[in-house]
Amino acid sequence: xxxxxxxxxxxxxxxxxxxxxxxxxxxxxxxxxxxxxxxxxxxxxxxxxxxxxxxxxxxxxxxxxxxxxxxxxxxxxxxxxxxxxxx
Numbered sequence: 001x002x003x004x005x006x007x008x009x010x011x012x013x014x015x016x017x018x019x020x021x022x023x024x025x026x027x028x029x030x031x032x033x034x035x036x037x038x039x040x041x042x043x044x045x046x047x048x049x050x051x052x053x054x055x056x057x058x059x060x061x062x063x064x065x066x067x068x069x070x071x072x073x074x075x076x077x078x079x080x081x082x083x084x085x086x087x
Contacts, residue, residue, distance in 0.1 A: 002033040008049060008058055008080045009034050015073035019062040021046065031059075035077075047077070049084075056085050 001014050021042030028050060035047035046061040058081040068074045 002036050002045070006032070006034055006049070007084045008047070008077065010080055012073055012076055012080075015071070017062055017071050017074055018067040020064045021061060025061075034058075058085055 001009055001012065003009060004012070021037065021039055023041060023043050025043050027043075027045060027048065031048040031050045033045045033048045036044050037046050038044075042061075048059050050057045050059070060077065060081060062068050062074060063078065
């Protein structure tokens with residue numbers, strides 16, 4: 001967790017997940033980092049928020065298969081992100 005106090009990460013502790021990661025992702029200036037990883041084949045930051053015009057955007061790198069959705073922490077993260085972006 002980079003920011004445990006953010007509404008998207010609220011109620012979560014550090015967790016591990018088996019999922020696909022990416023490198024060389026574009027992260028615009030001003031993003032607010034939420035999660036990071038130490039995996040050597042993945043970019044450091046794997047979740048962030050950003051304001052675009054009048055909308056809040058949440059980027060979650062994970063969520064590619066059943067390993068993510070079977071993980072209670074990932075499901076809580078996803079639910080928090082949906083609630084956070086809901087108008």
